Amino acid sequence: DTAVSQTPKYLVTQMGNDKSIKCEQNLGHDTMYWYKQDSKKFLKIMFSYNNKELIINETVPNRFSPKSPDKAHLNLHINSLELGDSAVYFCASSQIGAQPQHFGDGTRLSIL
Amino acid sequence: AQKITQTQPGMFVQEKEAVTLDCTYDTSDPSYGLFWYKQPSSGEMIFLIYQGSYDQQNATEGRYSLNFQKARKSANLVISASQLGDSAMYFCAMREGPGNTPLVFGKGTRLSVIA
Numbered sequence: 001d002t003a004v005s006q007t008p009k010y011l012v013t014q015m016g017n018d019k020s021i022k023c024e025q026n027l028g029h030d031t032m033y034w035y036k037q038d039s040k041k042f043l044k045i046m047f048s049y050n051n052k053e054l055i056i057n058e059t060v061p062n063r064f065s066p067k068s069p070d071k072a073h074l075n076l077h078i079n080s081l082e083l084g085d086s087a088v089y090f091c092a093s094s095q096i097g098a099q100p101q102h103f104g105d106g107t108r109l110s111i112l
Numbered sequence: 113a114q115k116i117t118q119t120q121p122g123m124f125v126q127e128k129e130a131v132t133l134d135c136t137y138d139t140s141d142p143s144y145g146l147f148w149y150k151q152p153s154s155g156e157m158i159f160l161i162y163q164g165s166y167d168q169q170n171a172t173e174g175r176y177s178l179n180f181q182k183a184r185k186s187a188n189l190v191i192s193a194s195q196l197g198d199s200a201m202y203f204c205a206m207r208e209g210p211g212n213t214p215l216v217f218g219k220g221t222r223l224s225v226i227a
Contacts, residue, residue: 031212041151041201045214056214090157096212100147103157 003027006091006104013081014112021076021107023091029102030095031055032074034066037088037106046089049074078109086111115139116204118218125194126226132179133189133221135204143210146187148178151201151220160202163187191223199225 004025013019025032034046048056052068063079074091091104117136125131137146148160163171163178171178179188191198201222205215 033214035214041220043203043205043215043217045216048212048214050212058214088155092157094212096210100159100162101215102159103149105156108155 003102004091004093004104006089006107008107009105010108010110012110012112015081015083017081018077018079019081019109020078021089021091021109023074023076023104025072025091025093025102027093027095027102029093030071031093032068032071033092033094033101034074034076035090035092035103037090039087043090047074047076081109081111083111085109114218115208115216116206116218118204118221120221121219122222122224124224124226125191125198127196128193130190130192131194131223133191133202133204133223135187135189135218137185137187137204137206139185139206139208141208143208145207146178146180147205147207147215148176148187148189149203149205150198151203152197153200157203161189194225196225196227199223 007022031050033048037043046060047066049068065077068074088106088108090106092101094101144165146163150158161173161176163180175192177190201220203220204218
């Protein structure tokens with residue numbers, strides 16, 4: 001059973017398009033995250049949600065809009081895609097305390 | 113200032129040897145957690161080991177151990193008996209505070225295990 005699943009795994013699209021990435025976790029965790037990994041492999045937090053509430057928004061352009069319909073899902077919608085949005089996007093989840101964050105397998109977004 | 117510093121962009125190790133990957137951190141929060149993740153070429157992020165700031169003993173998980181030196185603010189990962197499958201990117205990360213705060217990652221170390 002996959003703990004954190006993201007779809008799609010690969011996303012190739014043109015500049016200016018709108019796209020969504022879906023994330024679901026079956027671990028019963030309260031908190032979910034979106035991270036962006038750039039071409040140099042650097043990982044940085046974008047958003048954090050706790051029980052469907054936005055907790056952290058790390059100066060991400062408002063073209064990026066996360067949506068959490070329930071605490072098991074955190075989707076990421078991106079409007080007007082730009083070349084600089086090309087990256088791998090990771091969804092993760094965790095429970096309070098010493099538990100590690102569990103990551104999805106990532107979505108590789110390529111903008112043509 | 114960087115919160116997590118990994119000074120080794122790349123490392124080579126002979127199969128069956130031990131290797132230490134360096135990580136130093138910077139925080140003023142007395143409660144924090146340190147994590148190591150492995151990212152193989154297939155791209156997924158695999159959790160390896162965790163050390164809490166109040167833990168008295170160094171964490172160990174199988175062939176992985178964490179050399180935690182609190183006064184020096186270092187949390188080095190030691191991999192014993194390296195295997196070819198250990199070749200990957202390794203990331204050190206920190207969670208500040210006791211709650212569910214996001215991880216801050218270092219830039220990673222690419223480990224190559226040589227037969």
